[in-house]
Amino acid sequence: MSFGARLAKAVAERGPLCVGIDPHPGLLRDWGLPQDVSGVERFALTCVEALGGQVAVVKPQSAFFEAHGSKGVAVLERVIAGLREADTLVLVDAKRGDIGSTMAAYAAAYLADGSPLAGDAVTVSPFLGFGSLDPAVEAARASGRGVFVLARTSNPEGATVQHAVLPDGRTVAQSVVDSAAAANAGAEPLGDVGLVIGATLATLDVDLSDLNGPVLAPGFGAQGATAADLRGLFGPDLRGVLPASSRDVLRHGPDVASLRAAALRVRDEVA
Numbered sequence: 507m508s509f510g511a512r513l514a515k516a517v518a519e520r521g522p523l524c525v526g527i528d529p530h531p532g533l534l535r536d537w538g539l540p541q542d543v544s545g546v547e548r549f550a551l552t553c554v555e556a557l558g559g560q561v562a563v564v565k566p567q568s569a570f571f572e573a574h575g576s577k578g579v580a581v582l583e584r585v586i587a588g589l590r591e592a593d594t595l596v597l598v599d600a601k602r603g604d605i606g607s608t609m610a611a612y613a614a615a616y617l618a619d620g621s622p623l624a625g626d627a628v629t630v631s632p633f634l635g636f637g638s639l640d641p642a643v644e645a646a647r648a649s650g651r652g653v654f655v656l657a658r659t660s661n662p663e664g665a666t667v668q669h670a671v672l673p674d675g676r677t678v679a680q681s682v683v684d685s686a687a688a689a690n691a692g693a694e695p696l697g698d699v700g701l702v703i704g705a706t707l708a709t710l711d712v713d714l715s716d717l718n719g720p721v722l723a724p725g726f727g728a729q730g731a732t733a734a735d736l737r738g739l740f741g742p743d744l745r746g747v748l749p750a751s752s753r754d755v756l757r758h759g760p761d762v763a764s765l766r767a768a769a770l771r772v773r774d775e776v777a
């Protein structure tokens with residue numbers, strides 16, 4: 507089954523929400539955990555227990571695991587395995603991007619069967635040129651996985667690059683959208699090439715009408731975006747839009763039941 511089809515099924519069954527696992531030092535402190543790899547491990551595995559089998563997608567943020575070196579990466583591998591065992595789609599947030607030949611190695615790490623870092627999808631950066639992502643798009647397709655390509659990010663600095671205008675008159679962001687749409691053309695029910703578009707944007711300044719793929723919308727909760735903002739931004743037809751929230755859900759831990767209840771509350775609110 508393609509990633510687009512698996513995502514559509516997961517959202518139909520569990521509602522449109524992606525919860526991030528971001529073991530921030532501040533959250534570790536609030537949860538009463540040590541600021542070391544054992545704290546990250548307790549935090550992340552508690553999240554797996556609370557969220558596995560509950561929400562459509564879980565997105566571990568690789569940076570917070572990498573910060574603890576190989577031991578932290580080993581925890582990330584256990585998180586990925588635990589979520590997949592719980593039949594929950596895993597979007598590894600690693601935001602990788604490089605020249606095509608190196609991108610192929612990232613694709614082997616994040617998008618190939620048997621790799622311990624491979625979830626169901628990975629975030630990638632198109633700012634070395636969308637074509638540099640071809641090895642990732644091909645690897646995703648070949649293994650029933652997906653990619654989420656940064657297009658209009660939730661941070662205020664993003665516009666400086668993403669609003670830049672190309673010689674053909676399109677913005678950089680629109681050219682990313684159009685390349686994703688071309689990759690998704692004809693796919694049913696959704697293509698495997700998703701986009702990242704921040705829920706915090708004041709207006710949707712790209713045309714998504716031909717995308718035929720999923721849209722990850724981070725910025726929900728801690729960065730200020732609300733359910734009403736999502737409707738305002740993407741319109742009443744939110745098909746394919748997957749709001750993402752990390753800190754606003756995670757602050758309800760470390761109690762597993764409270765954490766799960768917070769995630770389900772947010773899920774019901776956006777549904």
Ligand SMILES: O=C(O)c1cc(=O)[nH]c(=O)n1[C@@H]1O[C@H](COP(=O)(O)O)[C@@H](O)[C@H]1O
Binds near residue numbers: 661
């Ligand atoms: O790709 C992402 O998930 C992402 C893209 C973006 O434009 N903005 C953004 O905040 N994120 C990620 O979403 C998470 C932040 O979620 P909050 O704690 O809910 O603000 C972090 O892991 C960010 O890296």
